[in-house]
Amino acid sequence: MARGRPIKVLLAKLGLDIHWRGVVSISRLLRDAGMEVIYLGNQFPEAIATAALQEAPDVVGLSTLSGNHLSLGPKVVRLLREKGMEDIPVIMGGVIPPQDMEELKRLGIREVFGPNTPVSRIISFIEQEARERRV
Amino acid sequence: MKKKSLFHPETIEEIRQARSRWERDCLSPEDLEGEKNLRSASGIPLRLIYTPEDISELDYMRDLSFSGLAPYTRGVYPNMYRGRPFTIRQIAGFGSPEDCNKRMRFFLEKGGTGLNIVLDLPTIRGYDSDSPQAEGNVGQCGVAIDSVEDMASLFEGLPIDRVSVSLVTHLPSTTVVLLSMYLVMAQERGIPWESLAGTTQNDFLMETTIGSAPEILPPRQSFRIQCDVIEQASSLLPRWNPVSYNGYNLREAGTDAITEVGVAIANAEATARELIRRGLHPDSFLPRFSFFWDLHNDFFEEIAKCRASRRVWYRITSEGLGAEKPRSHLMRFHVQTAGITLPAIEPLNNIARAAIQGLAAVLGGAQSLHVDSYDEAFSAPTEQSALISLRTQQILQVETGVTKVVDPLGGSYFLESLTSQMESRILEFLEKINSLGGIIASVESGWMHRLIADFAYEQQRAIESGKFPIVGVNYQPGESSQIPQEIFRYPETESRQKQKLRELKSQRDKGAWHKAMNDLRECCLQGGNLMPPVMEAVRARATLGEIQGVFRKIFGLWEFPLK
Numbered sequence: 038m039a040r041g042r043p044i045k046v047l048l049a050k051l052g053l054d055i056h057w058r059g060v061v062s063i064s065r066l067l068r069d070a071g072m073e074v075i076y077l078g079n080q081f082p083e084a085i086a087t088a089a090l091q092e093a094p095d096v097v098g099l100s101t102l103s104g105n106h107l108s109l110g111p112k113v114v115r116l117l118r119e120k121g122m123e124d125i126p127v128i129m130g131g132v133i134p135p136q137d138m139e140e141l142k143r144l145g146i147r148e149v150f151g152p153n154t155p156v157s158r159i160i161s162f163i164e165q166e167a168r169e170r171r172v
Numbered sequence: 173m174k175k176k177s178l179f180h181p182e183t184i185e186e187i188r189q190a191r192s193r194w195e196r197d198c199l200s201p202e203d204l205e206g207e208k209n210l211r212s213a214s215g216i217p218l219r220l221i222y223t224p225e226d227i228s229e230l231d232y233m234r235d236l237s238f239s240g241l242a243p244y245t246r247g248v249y250p251n252m253y254r255g256r257p258f259t260i261r262q263i264a265g266f267g268s269p270e271d272c273n274k275r276m277r278f279f280l281e282k283g284g285t286g287l288n289i290v291l292d293l294p295t296i297r298g299y300d301s302d303s304p305q306a307e308g309n310v311g312q313c314g315v316a317i318d319s320v321e322d323m324a325s326l327f328e329g330l331p332i333d334r335v336s337v338s339l340v341t342h343l344p345s346t347t348v349v350l351l352s353m354y355l356v357m358a359q360e361r362g363i364p365w366e367s368l369a370g371t372t373q374n375d376f377l378m379e380t381t382i383g384s385a386p387e388i389l390p391p392r393q394s395f396r397i398q399c400d401v402i403e404q405a406s407s408l409l410p411r412w413n414p415v416s417y418n419g420y421n422l423r424e425a426g427t428d429a430i431t432e433v434g435v436a437i438a439n440a441e442a443t444a445r446e447l448i449r450r451g452l453h454p455d456s457f458l459p460r461f462s463f464f465w466d467l468h469n470d471f472f473e474e475i476a477k478c479r480a481s482r483r484v485w486y487r488i489t490s491e492g493l494g495a496e497k498p499r500s501h502l503m504r505f506h507v508q509t510a511g512i513t514l515p516a517i518e519p520l521n522n523i524a525r526a527a528i529q530g531l532a533a534v535l536g537g538a539q540s541l542h543v544d545s546y547d548e549a550f551s552a553p554t555e556q557s558a559l560i561s562l563r564t565q566q567i568l569q570v571e572t573g574v575t576k577v578v579d580p581l582g583g584s585y586f587l588e589s590l591t592s593q594m595e596s597r598i599l600e601f602l603e604k605i606n607s608l609g610g611i612i613a614s615v616e617s618g619w620m621h622r623l624i625a626d627f628a629y630e631q632q633r634a635i636e637s638g639k640f641p642i643v644g645v646n647y648q649p650g651e652s653s654q655i656p657q658e659i660f661r662y663p664e665t666e667s668r669q670k671q672k673l674r675e676l677k678s679q680r681d682k683g684a685w686h687k688a689m690n691d692l693r694e695c696c697l698q699g700g701n702l703m704p705p706v707m708e709a710v711r712a713r714a715t716l717g718e719i720q721g722v723f724r725k726i727f728g729l730w731e732f733p734l735k
Contacts, residue, residue: 053293053309055383058425058512061625061734062632076735079386081305103293104312104551104662134550134659152516152549153645156636 044167047094049077049085051101051109059131060100066156072163082109086116089125095167097125102132111144118145126166130154184228191223213470214428216593222585230588235483239578243486245479245591246579247537248502253575257285258533259540260565261338261506265290265314266552267663269326272315276330278555282562286540287330287370288338290314291350292665296342297385298349298720301669305386311665313552314340318669318715319676323353324360333363337370338416338506338540343379344397345389347372349719351401351414352707371413371462371506374401377439377611380730381620382421389723390730391615397702397723399446404703406447406457413462415443416506423466424512426628429477430594434601435620436463437484438611441602444493454493458500467529467536468510472590474529475581478505478536480594484602507533508542516549518644519657527564534574535581541565547657554660618733625734673715680713688712692719696726 046067050060064076077088089097097117099110106129114127126147133141138149147166150159176183195204203220210218219226230236237243240250249255262284264275276287292314294306300318301310310316317323327337339354341347351372358368376394389397398415405414417440419432427435440461447457463481467474485503489495509529514522523546530543543561545553553561569575581587608614615621634640641647688709695705709719 050384052307053297053299053305053385055293055296055385056425057384057734058624058628062426062628065625065629066632078732078735079384081386103309105293105308108308132549132551135657136659153642156632 044072044096044163045092045094046072046074046096046098046163047077047085047089047092048074048098048100049080049088051099051103052079052081052105054079054101054103054105054131056102056131059102060098063098063100063130063156063159067160067163070160072160082112082116085113086120086122089117089122090120094125095170096163097127098163099127099129100131101129106131106133106141107137107144110141110146114145124170126170128159128162128166130159178224179228181228184225187223187225191225212473212590213468214430214473214594214597216473216590216597222589224585226585226589227592230592235592236582236588242490242498242501244482244502246582248482248504248539250578252537252578253534253569254578256539257569257575258538258565259286259336260284260562260569261286261288261540261542262558262562262565263288263290263340263508263542264558265292265340266660267311267315267665268668269315269317269322271311271663271665273326273328273330275555275558279558279562280330280335282559283566284562286336286338288340288542289326290340291342291346292316293385295350295716296346296383297387298343298346298716298723300673300715300717301666302673303717306666310669312662316665316669317350317353318673318717319713320353320356320360320710321672321676321713322669323350323357327357332358332370333367336411337368339370339372341373342375342383343389344374344376344394344401345379345720345723346716347374347414348397348401348703348706349710349716351405352703352710353716355408356707356710365408366410368409369411371416372401373418373464374398374415375418375439377435377615377620378418378421380615381624382418382425384732384734387724388730388732389727391612393723393727395442395446395612399443399450400701400703402443402457402460403447403450403452403701406452406460409460413460413504415440415460416462416464418464420464420466420508422624423468424510426624426626426631428627429468429470429473430597430601431623431627432466433477433481433484433594434598434605435611437481437488437598438602438605440485441488441492442611444489448493454489454495455497455500458489458493458495459497459502461503462539463503463505465505465507465533465536465538466510467507467532468513469525469529471528471532472587473594474532475536476587476590476594478507478533478538479579479587479591480598481505482537483591483595484598487599504539506540506542507536507538509533509544511544511548513642514544514546514548515642515645518650519546519549521644522546522548523560523564526561527568530564530568531572531574534568535579537579547659550657551660552662554658556658616733621732621734676713676715684712685709685714688714689718689722692722693726696722
């Protein structure tokens with residue numbers, strides 16, 4: 038990890054999905070872990086990609102539990118690629134059927150965290166991704 | 173030996189002294205450790221054992237009385253489930269209206285006694301299925317409804333003049349449109365409105381606090397529409413509950429049981445005051461208010477919550493609001509068991525959790541019940557898991573015997589003590605809301621959002637640290653390998669809904685549509701009840717998204733105060 042500069046995470050709730058408990062809690066727990074967190078609230082993929090271009094985060098995290106993961110999650114990855122940010126890892130969390138987790142990874146999502154994932158696992162995953170990117 | 177009654181002051185004193193001796197002679201200091209730090213889920217200190225001493229202040233006629241009599245602690249009806257079993261109301265909602273119609277028929281065939289329809293997010297948020305915002309969400313986690321034609325397909329062949337229907341409409345701005353569609357559909361089928369029984373959610377907190385989403389209406393406008401719907405329904409729909417004050421989703425988002433009930437009651441009281449200000453008599457609308465609770469795992473506290481909530485509501489309606497009809501004081505509520513308590517790890521354990529929560533609902537005197545399915549943490553329930561939930565309700569209703577006696581735990585030293593403590597804590601919470609300027613102000617300022625976010629955060633930390641035990645997850649975790657799990661897959665819906673919208677828009681009478689949309693805009697600007705012009709717009713085949721678009725444009729949007 039680069040000394041002095043905290044890991045920067047961009048978090049968003051995908052589209053119309055109204056459940057904010059998980060993502061708001063995660064954003065505070067990541068801040069507790071010393072990260073800089075920008076929580077965008079509810080956003081559609083285009084706005085998330087634009088924010089990523091401005092903020093240059095180490096990781097983009099998307100939260101969903103309303104069934105839009107397969108259509109909107111990979112769309113964010115696609116838009117990041119189009120804007121030349123293919124190296125920013127995109128992770129997802131929420132209520133996502135196990136079968137879809139594999140499909141999401143195939144479509145470019147770096148990791149998918151289902152319900153009941155310990156936050157410590159998410160933190161260490163983000164730290165590792167950031168470390169690798171900053172080498 | 174002279175007999176003394178159980179609650180005689182001398183008896184209480186004897187018990188007090190005997191208790192001290194018992195603690196000294198029979199217990200070790202470790203046995204009493206729990207007295208210092210064991211608490212119920214919402215923080216009420218727990219004693220090792222409860223005796224008449226703990227309820228010596230209870231006034232039987234003032235605080236308990238009989239079922240069907242004030243203060244209704246023991247139930248809203250005299251004979252409770254002997255006279256009217258709780259309605260078995262499992263949620264259905266996915267895909268197109270035609271898909272969802274099949275699941276509702278399945279429930280009724282298997283003995284469900286009420287319908288309960290959940291909408292997809294574009295519908296809840298007021299967007300048509302062909303709107304760019306709807307991408308990825310059409311027919312997911314709920315059914316897609318765009319027009320009155322969809323409403324007709326949803327209920328085709330279903331006996332809505334005999335079976336009560338709950339429409340989980342969430343937002344008031346959606347409720348005013350969907351209830352209008354429901355009424356126009358019934359009229360076009362020749363069913364008189366007086367025969368329609370059911371519930372719409374219609375809670376402005378769902379629009380402004382519990383659901384975050386882009387493009388929310390401001391709290392005051394949402395509250396206005398909530399009141400508009402209730403005002404209209406109180407004259408048009410004698411058997412309809414135009415509002416279900418929603419503690420459930422608040423609790424799922426992050427609150428304890430006291431806040432859950434406190435917020436819902438604060439909202440109900442504020443609505444009643446606004447309708448009285450508009451000139452309505454409280455007895456014209458209070459009998460149709462309904463409530464919606466979330467029952468978690470702390471078994472006795474949840475039962476106490478149900479009983480206390482009825483008592484608090486009676487005190488408010490009789491003392492504060494001046495209602496006179498007995499029915500105006502009745503807090504009738506639906507219960508859904510707690511989705512948030514059902515982990516994805518070892519999901520079959522969730523059948524036990526949901527059954528115990530369902531039992532608490534019955535012991536708490538619920539009027540209708542939905543038992544969650546074990547596979548909630550993956551997707552909507554499969555037909556099989558939904559059937560287990562429905563069967564759980566039937567087991568409670570006919571096999572366990574718990575419906576045969578009214579309020580069977582009434583009089584328990586522990587439960588009565590807990591009920592009284594829940595009551596006083598709910599009343600304290602209501603005072604807190606008042607001191608903040610009322611329910612709308614506490615939303616506008618973001619206070620309510622912070623309260624929820626803080627609770628959710630603290631609870632997540634308690635789970636991480638193991639302080640909040642969840643069996644199989646952080647307590648005695650099992651093998652990490654997953655048993656293969658059948659997952660419900662949503663049928664493709666988006667293209668079918670888009671096709672129907674194209675046909676609707678090309679076939680409708682354009683003149684009638686223009687006139688109705690203009691009248692609606694006028695009403696938004698000039699004031700007055702919004703429901704009549706919405707109903708006209710629905711008749712003219714305006715879509716949900718078109719009508720909500722008018723609200724968004726004229727009322728403006730509000731920023732969700734939590735980032």
